[in-house]
Amino acid sequence: MTGFRRTIIFALLMLCAVLSLAGTDLILPAMPALPTIFATNEAAAQLVLASYVAGTAMGLLLFGMLADRLTPRTLVVSSLVVFAVASAACAHSPSIWALIVVRLVQGTASAAAPVFGPAIIQQIFSEKAGIRAMGLLGSVESLVPALAPIVGVFLLGKFGWQSSFEVLGVVAIIAAALILVLGLPQQPKAAGARGSYRVLLLDPVFMRYALSQAMTLAGLVVFVFGAPAVIVETMGGTLHDFIAMQVCGVLGFIVAANLTSRCAERWGTEPIILFGTAMALASAVTILTYALAGGSDSALLPALFLPMNVGLGLRGPLGFYRGIVASGTSNARGSALIVFFILAMTSLGTIIAAPFISQGLWALGAVTCGIHALSVGLLLLLPKMPEVS
Incomplete structure (x- = not known):
């Protein structure tokens, strides 16, 4: 081609x-x-x-x-x-x-x-x-x-x-x-093979990338969904603070997502995936620590939230790509499951966070921390693909 x-x-x-x-x-x-x-x-x-x-x-x-x-x-x-x-x-x-x-x-x-x-x-x-x-x-x-x-x-x-x-x-x-x-290219299939969601769900290598990808993105989106109410109702800020946080985050994600392949070439794919996931967790922990320490200045949120976006940008393309590769000839099902997990984890995280939003930034930060911690845990516990030389 x-x-x-x-x-x-x-x-x-x-x-x-x-x-x-x-x-x-x-x-x-x-x-x-x-x-x-x-x-x-x-x-x-x-x-x-x-x-x-x-x-x-x-x-x-x-x-x-x-x-x-x-x-x-x-x-x-x-x-x-x-x-x-x-x-x-x-x-x-x-x-x-x-x-x-x-x-x-x-x-x-x-x-x-x-x-x-x-x-x-x-x-x-x-x-x-x-x-x-x-x-x-x-x-x-x-x-x-x-x-x-x-x-x-x-x-x-x-x-x-x-x-x-x-x-x-x-x-x-x-x-x-x-x-x-x-036209579009034909999907290659192994002779006589027919994939299934069950096979992928039982594959720990695929689930490592699929679930960690879903949780890293879901943690960020759950925070974004809850941020307007927290900023306006509990921190005394305005929607301009939320917009500034979003603009800063999107720009950070774009820069990181377009640099991640170079980073992987230099330091390896798996280290960058783990580093990006850990950076997102560190951002959530910093936000939670700031809230528990009594911080209430919403103007600081763009700086605190930026590493979460950069972390997703670094690990996102690499993690999604590895998830597709790990799904083998069932790559369409693999892609479907990864995006499905993202929707499911985002919905679940939003439901969990909703009753506590009125408590302020610490509650939203705690839920976000929990999601990102699970993402890091999955990377550490489940088996990974070998590096491609």
Whole structure:
């Protein structure tokens, strides 16, 4: 495969990944208006977001199972078409409950990119180039939650709440057409082999990378989810402090994610994975220590939170890549499980933290510390892959 074709395929995979994330972030500005539009309450409107996430979780497992039976091009193109049709249906939903149901379908269709993207990257690139590609993909994905709502505000103001769904549908059709014409590489399969989730769940090497990846990312996201309430309600800060924390963190992640392949070349993949995971834990411990010591200045949070993002940036591309490699010929299932674990751990961590948010930074920091400590523990206890010479 030529370098130009690899670049085109990777660009299409990034577009699909952005679409999957934008399914939530692009419509966020329209959420406050939905109760009035559909004559409902805020709780029902929130289900518009929750149903999309639930659909994504179901789609991850579904596409992972279908990977043995159909080609990536067939599955990705089909998912994009369904995503486009569901997006159009969302824009013309007659009621909030119809919108919630269609969002479940839309979320399910959005899961193809997270399942096949990392597996295809591992297939078409060398390990060194693949890790760089994972870092770039992670960098682009980290910008979507920041930039998509800005676009959503513009669309909402100029064209109404339906326009965000319509844009998603149009872009999905364009992506489907491009992939249909240009194609995707076939997934290599061992003769007579058929993977299963059970095999992966019982594989300690795969679970080492999958669960530690999920917990490192979940620890960070749980802190981000709880930070606005903690900053405003218990620290006397403002949302500007939260935004500053987020901007600082995203920039730190992007820099680290794009340097991690060079660090791995110099010091080895496993040491960098462990170092990045330990750095994220150290950041959480520092935040907890600051809170227990009586610290209440939210302006310091960007500096305290930055190492958690840098740690994820260092270990994220390497850990995800190794997880895909460890899954062998079941790499689509492996990718699906890793992302599924990320969603599950984030949801569980958020549920655990929610009742204690009113207690302040120490409570959120304690939950975050616990998640990151489990991630480090998994790396130390479970067997690792040998270094590739």
